[in-house]
Structures are given as structure tokens and as C-alpha cells.
Amino acid sequence: MMKSFFASALMCFSLFLNAQKEADEGLLGDFDGNGTKEFAYIKINDCGEECDGKCESVIYFSDKKLKSFTISPAKSGTLYNLKDLNNDGKDDIGFYPNWCTSCWHPFYVYSFRKTGWEALVKPISTHCSQWESDQFPIKKDPKKKGFVIVTTSEFVDDDIKVVSRSIRIQ
DSSP states (O other): OHHHHHHHHHHHHHHTSSSEEEESSOEEEOTTSSSSOEEEEEEEESOOTTSOSOOEEEEEESSTTSOOEEESSOSSEEEEEOOOTTSSSSOOEEEEEOOSSOSEEEEEEEEEETTEEEESSOOEEEEHHHHHTTOOSEEEOTTSTTEEEEEEEEEETTEEEEEEEEEEOO
């Protein structure tokens, strides 16, 4: 009884976090804005231990009206519920891919539109040091409506710098 109480409390607490994340198991969100939560999950196509093959990660949804989409190369990854970045009434989704080599990975941000999933911003270049220092790649700009703050890793003067910029989204 006590164990299930703590599990329920932990789940409720996670709903209040800014960017919810779930590795491999999936993610809940209202991605089409209809007031009902959908479940998003990842399936990997043709990817061996050494990242040989196509290495595609397909993101599927419990509501079949939400088209799946593919990110390649990606050996699975982590999904994030980014909440409503563009004020369209729908939760946006982030994806951080796994790969066999390198610390540089793009962070993808998508929003569901009438025609399907569209990139909300260009893929954001990130380095593992950015993640280790808890500098998340995207959030709403609290000072400018219609803008987000993108935090990216850049190689400058033989060093990795983490840079944040406010950019307009459509």
C-alpha cells in the first residue's frame, strides 16, 4: 500500500516538471490539443550494437491519428514533453538520440500541425558537457511572446562553449 502511494506521488510530481522526460518507455502528452493525453514511444529499426545498419528511431503514438515520424541516425533516445512552446494549445515533443560514438548530438523539437509533425526549430547542436551541466536545449522565453531560448553547444577557439539565444518561432 505504502509503495503504491509513493509511486503515485512520484508520478504526480513528475507531471509538474517543465520538460518531462522518459527514456525508452514512452511519454504522455496532449500532442494534438484535444484535451486527451496520448502516449508516445520509440521503436528502433535496423540498428546493431555498433550502430551499423539504418539506425532509425520511429516515434509512434497511441492515437493513430497522430502520424509516426522517423529520426535517423538514432539508436533509440529520450523523449521529452516540452509543453506548449508555441502557444498553439498542444504539447510539443523533444527527442535526444542515442548513438554509439561522440558526445555531439542534435536535440530535435517538433510540433504537431494539420499536415503532421514539423520541426519547430532547426536541430539544436548539443554536447554531453551541456547536458551534464543541466543546460536544457530549449524553453519558452518568459520575456518575449512567440520566442524560445535555444541553448546550444558550439566549438569556439578550441573549446566547447554553451551559448543561449532567444529566437522567434512560427
